[in-house]
Amino acid sequence: MTISTPVTQAHVELQIGGMTCASCANRIERKLNNLDGVIAAVNYATEKATVTVPDGYDPAQLIAEVAKTGYTAALSAPRTPPPTTASGESRTTGQVEDPELVSLRQRLIASTVLSVPVIAMAMIPVLQFTYWQWASLTLAAPVIVWAAWPFHRAAWTNLRHGTSSMDTLISLGTVSAFLWSLYALFFGTAGTPGMKHPFALTLAPSHGAANIYLEVAAGVTTFILAGRYFEKRSKRQAGAALRALLDLGAKDVSVLRDGVESKPQSVDRPC
Incomplete structure (x- = not known):
């Protein structure tokens, strides 16, 4: 057996x-x-x-x-419980902000400031001055290269491991729009002084190298960064609220046996 x-x-x-x-x-x-x-x-x-x-x-x-x-x-x-005062109440201390959240906020602020004029110039013809397309390139390049770097880095990591994720789509889309805009500016007719991007609701045949899509790359990067930032911030706030709720729980209990109260004992609480 x-x-x-x-x-x-x-x-x-x-x-x-x-x-x-x-x-x-x-x-x-x-x-x-x-x-x-x-x-x-x-x-x-x-x-x-x-x-x-x-x-x-x-x-x-x-x-x-x-x-x-x-x-x-x-x-x-x-997780260590927060320090308590002499009366037994918990005393909160200043917490260091998440570095990843700080980085996301910095990238979001910078990309918003730079992307708004790029989108405005591309959508409103009256704002398109003589060399507006080159100004758009100057403003959009830091957004696509620096602000969107977390997406490019994640896409490269996924590529090395033979997988893909949403970051792959974001990186591929923004880089494609940026590279085509560079081609149109340097090798096409989009870099001609006085070039205009008329706003129209209809489709018409046109020379592809006369159009730039910097506002697409910069705008997509900014909107995705905003979503990532608010998502991560809400998760951090929800976690902090749950931890604060746990800290409100009883820390010591007294057991009553046959009318006799025993010595208080500490309560084991989950981390």
């Missing part, structure tokens, strides 16, 4: 970095679940992976597997 020994399991929580959409979370989850004895669930909203592994499993193997997928991972640090 053979008696099977139950395998003890452990739970590991990883902080995932570099995810930009739900497909990224699904890709990481599939990669982790392909490991022997590993059961993983990746949450895009919390940017965390909850992994069940055999007891004694090295978490470095999980981190390395995530890195092979093109993302970053680290063990989640245990």
